Amino acid sequence: MFKVLIVDDEKSMRITLSEFLRPEGYEIDTAVDANQAFQMMDEINYDIIVTDIIMPRITGIELLERIRKKSQTVQIIIMTGEPTVDTAVKAVQSGANDYLTKPIKKENFISAIRHAEKVKRLIDEKEELERQNLKYQRGLEHIVEEKTNALKAAMQGIISLLSSVVEARDPYTAGHQRRVGNLSAEIGRKMMLDEKAIEEIRMIGYIHDIGKIAIPAEILSKPGSLTELELLMVKTHSDSGYEMLMKVDLPINIAQTIRQHHERCDGTGYPRGLSGSEISMEAQILMVADVVEAMMSHRPYRPALGLEKALNEIRTNGGRYYNSEVVSACLSLFEEDHYKIDDSEHEIDFKL
Template sequence: MSKVLVVDDEKSMRITLSEFLSNDGYETASAPDAQSALKMIEEEEFDIILTDIIMPKISGIELLSQIREKSQTVQVIIMTGEPTVDTAVKAVQSGANDYLTKPIKRDVLLKAIRHAEQIKLLNDEKLILEKENLIYQKGLEGILLERTTALQNAMQGIITLLSSVVEARDPYTAGHQRRVGNLSAAIADRMNLGTKVVEFMRIIGYIHDVGKIVIPTEILSKPGTLNPLEMQMIRTHALSGYDMLLKVDLPSFVGETIFQHHERCDGSGYPRGLKDKDITVEAKIIMVADVVEAMMSHRPYRPALGLDAALHEIQQNAGVYYHQDIVSSCVELFRKDYYEIEDLEHKIHFPI
C-alpha cells in the first residue's frame, strides 16, 4: 500500500483522516504545518500528500509549489473548507492532482486516495520506461537494428502508458484516444501526407488527452452539465498535457499539437485563441477527429449522436472552426471509403 502524509493544522482533522487511511491499510504520517511537512518529506519518501490550504506561515498552495520543485510524481491532494474558483484553479495550475472539500467523508477520501495511488504507480512505471529509453539511446548506438527495435518498443510502452493513465482517470472515455488516433491517421493517409505524418498522427491521437490526469475524476465522469469552475478546470488539460510532454523524448511539435487540439480556425478555441495560420496541420486533423469520435460515442451526460450528426457538425462549420480540406477528407473517408471507427491499438512505427 502507498505511504500517505496528512498535513493540517487541526489536530482532530489529522487524527480522523489518518485513522480512515490506516484502517484501510495505508501507512500514514501527519504534520501540523507545512514547515514540519517539508522536513518530513526531506527525510522520507511519501507517495501521496494530503494537505489543507489555509495553514499558518506557509499555505498549502506554497507547500504544493515546493513539493513540485522536487518531485512531479508525488500525488498531492488539496483540501479546503472554503472552495472558490480562484483557489481551485490556482491549486490545479500549481500542480495539484485532486482536491477535496471539507467536511470530508470517509468514502470520498478513500476514493481520491485510491485514484492517486493508481496514478502514482503508473507514473513510476512511466519513469522506468523513460530511463530504459535513455539507456537504449546511449547504449546501442553501434548496433542500428537493435537500437531501432529497442527505441520502438520503449516508445510504444511510453505511448501506451500515457494513454492508459488517462483511461484510469476517465473510464467513460476509455478507448477515445485510440479511436481519435486511428481516425487521425486515416485522415492523414487519405490526404496523402506521407507515412511519417500518418504515424505521428496516430501517436498524437493516442495521447492527446494525457493532460486530463490532473483533472479530478468527479469532474471527468460528471453526468450533468459542468459549472463554470469545472469547465475552467477541464480547459487546463491542453496546457497540462503540453507541460508533461516537455519531459518526454518526443519531437516538440507533438506537445505543441496537443496544446492546440482545442483551438479553432476562427480563433474561438482555447487555451490561446489561435487562428488558422498559427495552428499546425496536425492539430487541425486532431480537432476534427476528436469532434467526430466524441459525437459518435456515449458520454456520461448524453447518448451517442451517431455518424450523420458528427459529419453534419464538421461540414456545417468547415472553413469556420475546422479546415475545409480536412473536413472533406474526413467525410470522404466515411462516405466513400466506408471507414469504421476502431478501438484497436496499432503497433506504433515511430519515425526515427
C-alpha cells in the same frame, strides 16, 4: 510501498485519513503544519502529499508552491472546507494534481489516492525508461535489435497506460482516444501524409486527453451542465497535457498538437485562441477527428448524436472552425470509403 504524507492542523483529520489508508497498504506519516512537512520531506521522499489549504502561518497553497520547487513528480492532493473558484484555480495553477472538498468521504479519498499512485508509478516508469534510453544513446554498442524492440514495447506500453489512466478517470469516454487516434491516422492517410506522420498522429490521438488526469473524476463524469469553475478546470486539460509531455523526451510537436486540439481555425477555440496557420496540421486533423468521434458517442450529459449529425457539423463549419482540406478528407473517408469507427489499439511503429 508508497509513502504518503498527510498535512493538516486538525488532529482528528490526520487520524481519520490515516485510518482510511492504513488497510490499503500505504506507509503513512502526518504533519501538523507546513514547517513540519518541510522537515520531513528533507529526510523522506514521499510519493503522495495530502494537504489542507487553510493552516496557520504557512498555507497549503504556499506549501504546494514550495513542494513544486523541489519536486515535479510527487503527487499533491489539496483539501479544503471552503471551496471557491479562486482557490480551485490557484491550486491547479500552483501544481495540485487533485482537489477534494471537506467533509472527505472515505471512498472518494481512497479513489484519489489510488489514482495518484497510478500516476506516480507511471512517472517513475517513464523516468526509468528515460534513464535506459539515455544509457542507450551514450553509445552502448552491445544493445542490439532485441533491446530496441524491448524499448519500443515499453513505449507502446506507456502510451497504453497513459490512455488507460485517462479512461479510468473518465469512463464515459472509454475508447475515445483510441478511436480519435485511428480516425486521425486514416484522415492523414487520405491526405497523402507519409507513414511516419500518420503513425505519429495516431500516437498523439491515443493520448490527446492525457491532461484530464489532473481534472477531478466527478467533474469528468458529471451528468448535466458544468458550473463556471468546473468548465474552467476542464479547459485546463490541453495545457496540462502539454506541460506533462514537454518533460518527456518526445518531439515537441506532439506536446504542441495536444495543446492545440481544442483550438479553432477562426480563433474561437482554447487555450490560446490560435487561428489558421498558427495551428499545426496535426492539430487541425485531430480536432476534426475529436469532434466527429465525440458527437457519435454517448456522454453523461447527452446521448450519442450519430454519424449524420457529426458529418453535418464539420461540413457546415468547414473553412470556419475546421480546415477545409481536413474536412473534405474526413467526409470522403466516411461517405465514399464507408469507414467504420475503429476501437482497436494499433501497434505504433515508433521511429527511435
